Amino acid sequence: MALPSTCDVLIAGGGPCGLMLANELGRRGVTVLLVDEKPGTAFNPQANATQARTMEHFRRLGFADEIRALGLPPDYPTDIAYFTRYAGHELARFQLPAAQEAKRRARESGSSWSTPELPHRVSQKYVEAVLRNKAEALPGVTLRYGCRLKAFTDHGDRIAATVENVSDGATQEVTASYLVGADGARSMVRASLGIRYGGETGVQRDFMGGRMYAIYLRAPDFYSAVGKAPAWMNVTFNPQRRAFMAAVDGKGEFAFHTQLRPGEDEASVTEADARAMFHAACGREIDLEILSRGTWTAGHALVAESFGRGRVLLGGDAVHLFTPTGGLGYNTAIEDAVNLGWKLAAVLQGLAAPALLASYEAERRPLALRNTGYARGFADSLGLFLVDPEIEADTAAGEAARQKAGAYLEGHARREFNIPGVTFGGRYDGSPAILSDGTAPPEDSANLYTPSACPGGRPPHLWLENDTSLFDRFGFGWTLLQLGADGAFAAEMATAARNLRLDLTQVVLGSEQARDLYAADYVLIRPDHIVAWRGQGGDATGILRRLLGYLE
Secondary structure (H helix, E strand, O other): OOOOOOOEEEEOOOOHHHHHHHHHHOOOOOOOEEEEEHHHHHOOOOOOOOOOHHHHHHHHOOOOOOOOOOOOOOOOHHHHOEEOOOOOOEEEOOOOOHHHHHHHHHHHHHHHHHHOOOEEEEHHHHHHEEEEEEEHOOOEEEEEEEEEEEEEEOOOOOEEEEEEEEEOOOOEEEEEEEEOOOOOOOOOOHHHHHHOOOEEOOOOOOOOOOEEEEEEOOOOOOHHHHOOOOOOEEEEEEOOOOOOEEOOOOOOOOEEOOOOOOOHHHHHHOOOHHHHHHHHHHHOOOEEEEEEEEEEEEEEEEEEEEEEEEEEEEEEHEEEEEEEOOOOHHHHHHHHHHHHHHHHHHOOOOOOOHHHHHHHHHHHHHHHHHHHHHHHHHHHHOOOOOOOOOOOOHHHHHHHHHHHHHHHHHHHHHHHEEEHHHHOOOOOOOOOOOOOOOOOOOOOOOOOOOOOOOEEEEEOOOOOOOOOOOHHHOOOOOOEEEOOOOHHHHHHHHHHHHHHOEEEEEEEEEHHHHHHHHHOOEEEEEEOOOOEEEOOOOOHHHHHHHHOOOOO
């Protein structure tokens, strides 16, 4: 098995959270061992939407363009389209830009979508492969698929773990400073700590509630057979077979998901039954190849009671489970890793007090509650909207039903897929790793984002000269924006950061627009691109020490 016997951080789980964390830690010089019992990264498409905030983090790490080149072809429409059946009546279509338009649209977007990176429609399987390749290239990072965490003990000053090779049962002992459980919904790490989920599960809806059947399929003639314009997301709305289907590669691969109906026994679904489900959603028989199939449960809005204990921390699906409306689960997991990565590195390298790690749960658990709540609301909006039995009839009543459904579904698409407020508006108010200035943040609204530099949130974005993004001026560590004419405090902050061994990038902006947007002479940005403090000056050393968990 040839594993390192010691490491700074042992990560259980090689999905998006674990892989992103390995990248964040490895780039900061932290030694990492990641284990996952699967043979490799995901084969099935799983999540299909990378939100703009996640793309901003990929840009921060230098590979957003590589991610944007994957998945659908650059000119492939990313529309969300609703049909009675795929070969039946089109009810509504919410149009969104293709990947090749994303950069131009980002430059032209208004305040709610002011970002260097618009969302990208790409299956998680492709993203995981990139994250794995980037992590494996980092010195000090070891990834071992086909190995699982079998047992661990927190000794207070270290973690003693047993790792097992799945193929032959051979075990090896590993000692780590910290363990992170990013090992999914059935997390062995969370279960070993006795931490439970709280929230809602088993929510029943006409759609997106209860057992779902997933088929990863190849049907290259799909659009010519149904006679409809391509879309990224294709949704059916009829009394017998409600489904959604995401385009995976733009060349005929799709991820099809349908609600199991009463009397459909998931354990006895044959391949012929699976084909029949797809054909029922299409409204005609279409040639297809089934690549994989299985079941999953919609109707979760679950968040763990705690995000860790002692030297063991949890992230991703191990601490929050979503119904996938809004595409928030994988994106929330990425931000878990971003938040935890710099904090773990700072503590391990003696740059921050261990108390800083308490801010991880203080910040991320409220965000998980917020985001699962938004996803639940989107699922209710779609799944509780019932189908008129006349909707497929070629009658006046059928036409009226289609008009009514189309208007509702177009409105729903705008609520679910135009969500700058959800994407950019998450905040860490009340965290010990944020210094409030007493101002009130904007109201949290799913479909509207109001830029604000109130400490605790994403820094407002601004385009600079030569089409440069302000975010590209931020450093990998801490960043101090100087927006006023007097640079005395900037010098004090530079000295304080040097004495504390912190990586501090200083950015001077002589822009009235930037000064008005940030509403302060100085703004301190954390390594995870969150506003930590703003003001006109003060005790530079005291500000940094408080943000690093030193509570004197």
